[in-house]
Amino acid sequence: MSSPPRIPADAPLPTAALADACVRLGVPLRLAPAGVVPLLPGRPFSGPARAITHLGSVDVLLASIEGAASGSVLVVDNGGRDDEACLGDLMVLEAREAGFAGIVVWGRHRDTAQLREIGLPLHSTGAYSAGPRRVPPAGAPMRSAFLDGVAVVDGDLVAGDDDGVIFVAADRVDEVLAAAATIVATETAQADRMRAGESLRAQLDFGGFLVKQAVDPSMTLRRHLSEHGGAIEV
DSSP states (O other): OOOOOOOOTTSOOOHHHHHHHHHHHTOOOEEOOTTOEESSTTOOEEEEEEEEEOOSSTHHHHHHHTTOOTTOEEEEEOTTOSSOEEEOHHHHHHHHHTTOOEEEEESEEOOHHHHHHHOOOEEESOBOSOOOOSOOOOSOOOOEEEETTEEEETTOEEEEETTEEEEEOGGGHHHHHHHHHHHHHHHHHHHHHHHTTOOHHHHTTHHHHHHHHHHOTTOOHHHHHHHHTSOOOO
16 A cells, blocks of 8 residues: 655645646646635645544544544635634644644634644634534534635645645645656756856846747747756746
8 A cells, every 4th residue: 555645854845836846747736725824834744634524513523533644634624614713722732642744724723822832733714712603413524625615535645834735636646746846956956046146037048038039929938948948947
């Protein structure tokens, strides 16, 4: 059985690079809504999704934590509701102690001061004091999450950082990670050359692009770069 998808902790890949890799490869771009932001900036995380739809009771969260692989990311669909917080310090502490790498909530959290002390990376739409007041329906938990229409299932790679959260299907993870690593390496080399005194315009032969565009108005920078050798990341 293959190991669950995750990014090595000693070589984190930014979500921006993962998003660019998806676009480059034609992999569907699946991002959490822009309103889902980190409670604790500067703490990137990744791991296989443990997805659940919240129905108003903590039992579904406990059921998701039960039996999850260490390093998983809890992804909670609370419909983006603004009238309740669907988890707080006890659930986050439980997830941390069970070995979870992070939590993503399409909805609100509470117990913010305690969550900062617990330290588990958490992305949500913000804080709200009151918990659920609705009566949850009976039945088996829904083992999936939809974040403003973005479907997440168990086993998807989840990666989060200060730019947001991205989801990648398990069967596309290896190629996306490889492409993202190439993008990061190229951009790092570009930045090093800029710090050494070679402008990005020089690296892109931007002057040559302007000459080409003056002759051919349909010329795009992407096409110019392709003709230039395709080694420059933009």
